[in-house]
Amino acid sequence: MGSLDSPRERENGNGGCRSPGDPKIGDGGMMIVVESEAMKKRRASMLPLEVGTRVMCRWRDSKYHPVKVIERRKMPSAGPNDYEYYVHYTEFNRRLDEWVKLEQLDLDSVETVVDEKVEDKVTSLKMTRHQKRKIDETHVEGHEELDAASLREHEEFTKVKNIATIELGRYEIETWYFSPFPPEYNDCVKLYFCEFCLNFMKRKEQLQRHMRKCDLKHPPGDEIYRCGTLSMFEVDGKKNKVYGQNLCYLAKLFLDHKTLYYDVDLFLFYVLCECDDRGCHMVGYFSKEKHSEESYNLACILTLPPYQRKGYGKFLIAFSYELSKKEGKVGTPERPLSDLGLLSYRGYWTRVLLDILKKHKGNISIKELSDMTAIKAEDILATLQSLELIQYRKGQHVICADPKVLDRHLKAAGRGGLEVDVSKLIWTPYKEQG
Numbered sequence: 001m002g003s004l005d006s007p008r009e010r011e012n013g014n015g016g017c018r019s020p021g022d023p024k025i026g027d028g029g030m031m032i033v034v035e036s037e038a039m040k041k042r043r044a045s046m047l048p049l050e051v052g053t054r055v056m057c058r059w060r061d062s063k064y065h066p067v068k069v070i071e072r073r074k075m076p077s078a079g080p081n082d083y084e085y086y087v088h089y090t091e092f093n094r095r096l097d098e099w100v101k102l103e104q105l106d107l108d109s110v111e112t113v114v115d116e117k118v119e120d121k122v123t124s125l126k127m128t129r130h131q132k133r134k135i136d137e138t139h140v141e142g143h144e145e146l147d148a149a150s151l152r153e154h155e156e157f158t159k160v161k162n163i164a165t166i167e168l169g170r171y172e173i174e175t176w177y178f179s180p181f182p183p184e185y186n187d188c189v190k191l192y193f194c195e196f197c198l199n200f201m202k203r204k205e206q207l208q209r210h211m212r213k214c215d216l217k218h219p220p221g222d223e224i225y226r227c228g229t230l231s232m233f234e235v236d237g238k239k240n241k242v243y244g245q246n247l248c249y250l251a252k253l254f255l256d257h258k259t260l261y262y263d264v265d266l267f268l269f270y271v272l273c274e275c276d277d278r279g280c281h282m283v284g285y286f287s288k289e290k291h292s293e294e295s296y297n298l299a300c301i302l303t304l305p306p307y308q309r310k311g312y313g314k315f316l317i318a319f320s321y322e323l324s325k326k327e328g329k330v331g332t333p334e335r336p337l338s339d340l341g342l343l344s345y346r347g348y349w350t351r352v353l354l355d356i357l358k359k360h361k362g363n364i365s366i367k368e369l370s371d372m373t374a375i376k377a378e379d380i381l382a383t384l385q386s387l388e389l390i391q392y393r394k395g396q397h398v399i400c401a402d403p404k405v406l407d408r409h410l411k412a413a414g415r416g417g418l419e420v421d422v423s424k425l426i427w428t429p430y431k432e433q434g
């Protein structure tokens, strides 16, 4: 399967995409001169571009793609119209939003200014009730509780990425989204993380000094799984508040539709590490509410970008279901799922369910599938429906599993990912102490 962020995928379904060399006006000599004078005037009159303007922008694939101007900033020591623009590529995920120079924008393609108020209404309607509730409950440091009314302000505030890169262990990683670091980090473009305690610093020298003192070599919690060089640590947010908060700040840089919880007490963090003689290096994690009324078995999941597409995501998902099995419960990930989250879950559900259907002889119900896998019945139904394996006969859903069709779907579901060896999992479900 191709990458969601590859130019090839982007070109697909991108009707508005054209090359910079495409002719814009006719070949007639005089006409061009007259036109271009008029154009020049028109261009000058629209500068600097307003926030909300829609225009075509040259992307790193050298092709032009439609964008919306999200923000603008004056370039240092520049003329009156010398601005940089923060743009959102309307066909792509927000993680690709970036600052661009004026010369990347095709001013001849400028469209009408968007009515921001109308757009905001649509976004707020799209929010699920659960998201609203979460936003209502969230405490943001230095801010009042975010209610639905101040959400727009919050969205406004989070639309431009604040930290561009982070250093973590041996990796320098480009970030994807805004993360609400404390105000003293407002002026930082790059942050330096201790890969073990996840404390973050403004300068490299501070990190170097910290590394000489920091005695942690793995996440501060219980190692509940070890298989080869892979270890999973369970970190209780109540016992390790600062670590939990640091992890949330870090994760938010790669998670868009998640509200940051400062109340990490309510969560357990499952941190996956690759271990060597220097220590246990974080690969990714998932968080899980200690008590979930909605049967969520996973709140947020992240594989750090240098480790993505190697099967760790599916490992983390499989792990979350193994924990649910030990609890004797069915589980489901918290919604909304991101684009990559949905792809990973769809792949996981498809593989697990179709593997069972392939081996199973005779009838099997969704309830039985759910009991075997700890996958919530709704997710099973949705997966099988999306694969067109469900028919509605005589008032009930029937699974239709032709072995050839199953094989075809299994092939399309991608690689299996890294296996969880359940015999290496030593864990008992969370119980409140005292």
Ligand code: ACO
Pocket (backbone or CB within 6 Å): 001, 002, 003, 004, 005, 254, 255, 298, 299, 300, 301, 302, 303, 304, 307, 308, 309, 310, 311, 312, 313, 314, 315, 333, 334, 335, 336, 337, 338, 339, 340, 341, 342, 343, 344, 347, 413, 414, 415, 416, 417
């Ligand atoms: N392009 C296309 N398909 C992709 C991509 C991509 N960039 N990334 C993942 N996939 C699909 C593929 O089908 C892939 O299987 P394949 O490699 O066999 O084809 C499958 O998803 C999962 O691949 P893994 O290697 O197991 O997953 P990975 O380690 O890359 O982690 C994850 C997936 C956790 C979603 C990662 O992309 C990530 O951290 N993203 C940022 C945070 C995020 O969006 N988290 C989910 C939010 S929803 C929630 O938290 C409940």
Ligand code: ZN
Pocket (backbone or CB within 6 Å): 194, 195, 196, 197, 198, 199, 210, 214, 215, 216
């Ligand atoms: Zn440290």
